Amino acid sequence: MNADEFRKAAHAAVEEIIHYNETLPTVPVTAQIPPGYLSPHLPSTAPQHPQPWSTIQPDIATHIIPGLTHWQHPGFMSWFPATTSYPSLLGEMYSAAFTAPAFNWLCSPACTELETVVMDWVCRMLALPDVFLSGGEGGGVIQGSASEAIVTCMVAARERMVVKECKGLEGEEREKKVAEVKGRLVALGGDQVHSATPKGAMIAGTRYHAITTRREDGFRLTGKGLREALKEIEGKGLLPYYVTTTMGSTGICAVDVFEEIAEVKKEWPDVWIHVDAAYAGAALVCEEYQHHAKFFGEFDSFDMNMHKWLLVNFDASCLFVRKRQDLISAMSITPSYLLNPSHISGLVTDYRDWQIPLGRRFRALKIWFVLRSYGVSGLQKHIRHTVGLGELFAGLVRERSDLFRIVAGPAFALTVIQVLPKKGEKGNDGDEAWVQEVNRVTKEAYEAVNRGGEIFLTSGVVGGQLAIRVVSANANAEEKWVKKAFEILVKEAEKVVGTS
Known part of the structure; x- marks a missing residue:
């Protein structure tokens, strides 16, 4: 496909996307097809010879759209939303055009620097404490999902606790101690937390403990409930290292009692407290909800998905950490092929050290376009x-x-x-x-x-x-x-x- 063919195809695709959006209310919300519907309609092998766009495009309406659940349909009232908007779609187009794995600053400086800027915008927009801004020890980074953010923080929390428990040890003695500490680590969360937390503990290779919440407390995690759980775990000779708290639980949008949890954090300062606000955190753009963020500066991390409620299409999960060095210490591995003068200088941010994957997309563009x-x-x-x-x-x-x-x-x-x-x-x-x-x-x-x-x-x-x-x-x-x-x-x- 050359430039002229792309121009014609792109115009046709844009018109089809607009038509799709405008006609959504006239179709069923969910796909009315049986499992395995698609395979019989497609060849068993890829085409041997090129096909023109005029042959490819009709298959979208014929084979793909019938198999879609329409998350933008006004009758879609399931799970939580997965919003999008035309500015966000434009951001995806430019991101695809400027494609780069963006694992470090040198890959494409604008990818990194725009992300730093827009994450500070989001931080201020949500009235998050200043400790999460890039000018200090903290900062924000775009993750793929709130689940990915939880796993990332859990690994960082695990490594931070291991370093603390093994301080001053070297060689074989340290190796034995590391193994012993990791075998005692326990992650916690209220019984209303998203399944990403127990799954994250499984990935991190640690134990998990669900704290029972009570109906009379609105199924919220309280300071009393957390304190009792931490004492119980320590009483068994185990080591709590991470807790997921929730602003807007998946089941009923319960909000944990952050003021009380902040007091517990003072008693257990080495336990990583993460705020999972994947959906409801978007409401912090409105002043009437910003009181929820008052105590977030006492915690280690906060995450919300712009791709749920803030008109940015998937994926755009905004993770903020109080101390970015906690992520970098746990995630940074720099082989010779990733070394470059900008990295060695220490003057730039390499977001690959803030996440589990190496490569990353230019997701800041769509956030930038939507905010503007x-x-x-x-x-x-x-x-x-x-x-x-x-x-x-x-x-x-x-x-x-x-x-x-x-x-x-x-x-x-x-x-x-x-x-x-x-x-x-x-x-x-x-x-x-x-x-x-x-x-x-x-x-x-x-x-x-x-x-x-x-x-x-x-x-x-x-x-x-x-x-x-x-x-x-x-x-x-x-x-x-x-x-x-x-x-x-x-x-x-x-x-x-x-x-x-």
Whole structure:
């Protein structure tokens, strides 16, 4: 494909992308195809001879789009959103054009330097403490996902604890001590944390302990709960080294009690405290949420995904650390082929030392484009609009307290609900038969809603009970779709409980 052919193909692709976005509300949210649908429609081997774009492009509509779940669809109210925007797409185009593995400053200085600038922008925009800015000991780095950020911090925390425990030892004595220390290390998190934390402990080769949270605490990790867990672990001769705290848990968007956790951190200063704010951290662009960040400067790291709620397409996870040297000490390996004068001078940042992979994409471009195209005010408007939609949905649910109950929320545009087995019957959550009936009717109503294809929801388990999560925070979320989602829920729930 030469330049003229690319120009024609690119124009056609842009028009198709615009058409896709504009017609999303007219198609089912989820793919209406069986597993393995694609293979029979494609050759078993790659084409031997070149094919023109005019032959390739039609296969997007014919074979690819039917197999998509449309995350930008206004009826997509599942999991958490994966937003995008036209400025972000433009950033991806330029990033592809300027492609470079960008493992060090010399690869493409603009890749590194723009990332430093925009991460400081994001830090200030979210009202994070100054310790996370690049001018001091800390700084920000773009990771692929919040899960990747957790693993990265966990490895850094592990190595920091090993260095502390083995200080002054050398040779064989140190090797034995290192092995002994690693065998005692325990990572922790509340029982509402994302699965990335126990998985991260598995990758890091350490133990994991889930701290039980209580319904009366809103399923939040408290200082008391963390302190008791740390003492329990130490009482067994083990060594706690890392804790994931949460701003906006996956199930119900619970926010841990950071003020209390900050006090615990003073008692265990060597334990790495990470704030996983993958989704809800985006709300910090709005002043009314920034009180959550008050104590973050006491912790070691904070991460949020712009690709969830802030109109930047995947992947753009913003990790901030209080001491960047903790990452560099754990991640830096410099073979001769990576040595260069700029690195040796110490005057530049090499972000390969802040992450697990070596190579990295020019992701700062799309963040830069979105921040400039929307401004902070535009992002605030988006967050507040979708939070308002969550409150609208919760209000509708309250009007039908004979059919539904709210389990959690509305919080950060998420409301978690259950279907009641009988009209107006509240039941007793201590009654196992009642709980099982709640689970049954909730499950049947939820599955019926998703089979219809007009909206797409996900379920979760809260306090041992099944619940339906409803979140509408994508760029195309509208009031009429929230009302439609509620109408569909009412219709299917009434069928299940026999009141229609």
